[in-house]
Amino acid sequence: MLNVHVGVRVCACVCVCACACVLQEDKEKRRLEALERKKENQRLLDEEDARIKGRAAKEAAAAAAAAKVTRAQIEETLRKEHEQKPQEVKEKEKSHLEMPLEENVNRIIPEEGSVEARTIEDAIAVLSTKEDLDRHPERRMKAAFTAYEEVNMPRLKVENPNMRLSQLKQLLKKEWTKSPDNPLNQRFTSYNTK
Numbered sequence: 001m002l003n004v005h006v007g008v009r010v011c012a013c014v015c016v017c018a019c020a021c022v023l024q025e026d027k028e029k030r031r032l033e034a035l036e037r038k039k040e041n042q043r044l045l046d047e048e049d050a051r052i053k054g055r056a057a058k059e060a061a062a063a064a065a066a067a068k069v070t071r072a073q074i075e076e077t078l079r080k081e082h083e084q085k086p087q088e089v090k091e092k093e094k095s096h097l098e099m100p101l102e103e104n105v106n107r108i109i110p111e112e113g114s115v116e117a118r119t120i121e122d123a124i125a126v127l128s129t130k131e132d133l134d135r136h137p138e139r140r141m142k143a144a145f146t147a148y149e150e151v152n153m154p155r156l157k158v159e160n161p162n163m164r165l166s167q168l169k170q171l172l173k174k175e176w177t178k179s180p181d182n183p184l185n186q187r188f189t190s191y192n193t194k
Contacts, residue, residue, distance in 0.1 A: 137183030
């Protein structure tokens with residue numbers, strides 16, 4: 001039994017040592033990465049300083065040159081300013097308050113003599129050149145028949161003196177169905193005359 005305990009202790013000791021080694025390796029990796037980051041940051045700082053110094057040198061040269069401005073340089077700067085002004089004006093867009101109002105075509109009052117159609121039927125009616133069809137000729141039928149009877153009954157009595165009134169009315173009715181005065185026939189007369 002003694003051997004078993006010793007083996008377990010050795011194994012536990014090996015695991016603890018292995019874990020400690022792994023921890024040390026991780027710390028070393030982190031330290032190296034931090035050093036690399038520091039070196040990179042230092043390099044970027046040096047580059048930025050060099051650029052700033054380069055600008056400062058250019059500005060100093062420009063200041064020295066500015067002291068000795070020639071007529072050509074003055075004309076050049078004026079020309080550049082004039083070129084930039086129209087671009088600035090173009091870039092600035094007018095606000096909705098500065099723009100003129102456009103007329104709302106939906107609210108335009110139609111001029112005299114013009115016709116407005118909002119539905120298909122209205123548009124067809126406006127564009128058609130023929131007269132409107134009577135949609136309900138049967139409404140005028142009774143009055144038209146009475147007028148036809150007053151005009152044609154005396155003629156039928158003269159032509160047929162021996163007929164009774166009911167027979168005359170039957171003849172009149174038969175003629176009425178074929179008559180152009182009949183509102184039901186007027187609907188088709190324009191089509192048939194083509």
